Amino acid sequence: MTLPHLHLSLLAATAIMLVAIADAQAGGQVLQAELWCVAKNNAEDSSLQTAIDWACGQGGADCSPIQQGRACNDPTDIQKMASYVFNNYYLKNGLADDACNFNNNAALTSINPSQGTCRYPSSKRVSNGRVADDTSMGSGQADMSRGRRVSTTWILLAFTILMVTWIIHL
Structure with a gap:
């Protein structure tokens, strides 16, 4: 050369x-990754229902969006409803890795699972450890x-x- x-x-x-x-x-x-906690594709419906029941009860997740007549309610798609609940629980528990497990029925994704009017809030890991959700996009x-x-x-x-x-x- x-x-x-x-x-x-x-x-x-x-x-x-x-x-x-x-x-x-x-x-x-600026370093960040937008993450959602969702139900795994291969999770069994009965396991997902058990996880939803726990998260909505003792887990303290906000499950109102999956109630009848609400934007994320779809009784024909238990995976969609479980994903909403899992994501809510994950966000409320500070993005801890073990907050997105649900007996190995959940996983993190960077693909936004929102569909139609059912909007999944996301979390962003910022390089200095601070976390901001989608609602704080302003400043x-x-x-x-x-x-x-x-x-x-x-x-x-x-x-x-x-x-x-x-x-x-x-």
Whole structure:
């Protein structure tokens, strides 16, 4: 590999690394994963019903949206109703890993399970450990987009410095 090609390769590798670092840090507040706790596809209806009964009773989940006539009530789809209850319980218990198990009948997903008027609130794990739900998108969203703009500015600045350094060394 010739010297100019080596410089170009190093420049490209450095740029990729800077993008990855900036994307991962993004102002210290953008890193997040939107998660939902849902019933597993292979869970048996009887196990799901037992888990719903426990979560709605002793577990303290808000089960009003799955009551008759409400947006998430669908007696023909026990998995949908269990998913709503499991997700509610998970959110109320601070996103603890064991709060989304229900005797191995539940799992976390990053795919929004909401359907029609049945809206599943989500949780977002933020890099510094703070958690915000979907209902707090107002000012938090502005902060997150600001963090992305700042990180993009730093990426462009670093890339420009690297390009100038590379050109000078040619």
